[in-house]
Amino acid sequence: MPDIKSALTIAGTDPSGGAGIQADLKTFQERDVYGMSVVTSLVAQNTLGVQAVHHVPVEFLEQQLESIFSDITPAAVKTGMIASEEMMRCIAAVLSKTKAVYVMDPVMYAKSGHALMGEDSRDALKTHLVPLAALITPNIPEAEELTGIHIVDENSMKAAAKIIVREYGAKAVLMKGGHMEGTSAADWLYDGSSFTAYTAERIQTKHTHGTGCTYSAAITAELAKGRSLQEAVRIGKDFVTDAISYSLQLGKGNGPTNHWGYRLQGVPVQEEQHDEVY
Numbered sequence: 001m002p003d004i005k006s007a008l009t010i011a012g013t014d015p016s017g018g019a020g021i022q023a024d025l026k027t028f029q030e031r032d033v034y035g036m037s038v039v040t041s042l043v044a045q046n047t048l049g050v051q052a053v054h055h056v057p058v059e060f061l062e063q064q065l066e067s068i069f070s071d072i073t074p075a076a077v078k079t080g081m082i083a084s085e086e087m088m089r090c091i092a093a094v095l096s097k098t099k100a101v102y103v104m105d106p107v108m109y110a111k112s113g114h115a116l117m118g119e120d121s122r123d124a125l126k127t128h129l130v131p132l133a134a135l136i137t138p139n140i141p142e143a144e145e146l147t148g149i150h151i152v153d154e155n156s157m158k159a160a161a162k163i164i165v166r167e168y169g170a171k172a173v174l175m176k177g178g179h180m181e182g183t184s185a186a187d188w189l190y191d192g193s194s195f196t197a198y199t200a201e202r203i204q205t206k207h208t209h210g211t212g213c214t215y216s217a218a219i220t221a222e223l224a225k226g227r228s229l230q231e232a233v234r235i236g237k238d239f240v241t242d243a244i245s246y247s248l249q250l251g252k253g254n255g256p257t258n259h260w261g262y263r264l265q266g267v268p269v270q271e272e273q274h275d276e277v278y
């Protein structure tokens with residue numbers, strides 16, 4: 001029998017299958033990790049945007065977490081959409097007691113701009129969950145909201161990264177550059193001592209629904225398998241780049257990433273990628 005590792009996602013749903021829990025579980029499976037899920041909020045959404053949100057009662061969130069952790073110790077856990085401070089406290093109470101590696105995707109908005117986290121919960125995220133994270137993966141708007149820094153270039157990305165690690169207590173941060181201008185999609189990993197760049201050519205497509213979820217889920221899966229942070233991010237970056245290059249024109253809006261399509265037909269779009277250590 002192969003040694004199969006398990007990973008848990010704690011997040012909101014996407015019935016159209018491109019983001020949230022659904023994207024996480026597909027990614028875990030693609031990365032050969034056994035996937036489990038705890039739902040925080042049911043989100044009626046599709047490629048056009050978010051139509052409605054129904055939050056799970058905190059008592060039921062607690063029961064789902066109890067079902068997992070009273071029985072199973074996942075090798076790694078990721079969190080995505082967590083709408084309220086109450087939910088954050090409940091999740092932090094559980095994660096502070098587990099040995100699982102914890103990756104936080106600090107989801108605040110859907111691609112359409114719809115808020116997925118209450119504005120009054122940002123401080124709670126920093127207080128209760130960020131210090132527990134082995135890695136936090138903000139996009140540019142999320143890093144701006146967390147730090148108050150206006151991010152316009154590599155220097156400001158790095159300044160925000162330092163605040164998140166040194167002041168808020170995350171072990172490492174991956175600043176995602178998908179929202180920056182330019183011909184490359186460059187992300188910066190900061191582990192408290194050095195920066196590593198993960199770059200790929202920017203793919204000209206509007207079908208990028210769920211890129212952030214897919215990326216952090218792939219990293220979580222690799223950490224579950226025991227890879228180092230640097231290796232996990234490198235594999236995650238290649239995975240999400242290939243998934244974007246095979247993204248689907250599904251629905252009327254921004255279609256989803258599609259790593260499965262890449263695996264069925266694909267050749268790597270990125271023959272050569274470089275990590276630079278600073």
Ligand SMILES: Nc1ncnc2c1ncn2[C@@H]1O[C@H](COP(=O)(O)OP(=O)(O)OP(=O)(O)O)[C@@H](O)[C@H]1O
Pocket residue numbers: 019109110111138139140176177178179185186187200201202203204205208209210211212213214215237240241244
């Ligand atoms: N057009 C693109 N071509 C190549 N890589 C991209 C493109 N857009 C985003 N990326 C990469 O995809 C990954 C996810 O980054 P992004 O900043 O888009 O996350 P996100 O905003 O959290 O995603 P979402 O909220 O839609 O799930 C990063 O590695 C980023 O560099």
Ligand SMILES: Cc1ncc(CO)c(N)n1
Pocket residue numbers: 011012013014019020021043045080081107109110111116209210211212213
């Ligand atoms: C549930 C959920 N989590 C995250 C995102 C961000 O892509 C989304 N659209 N929906």
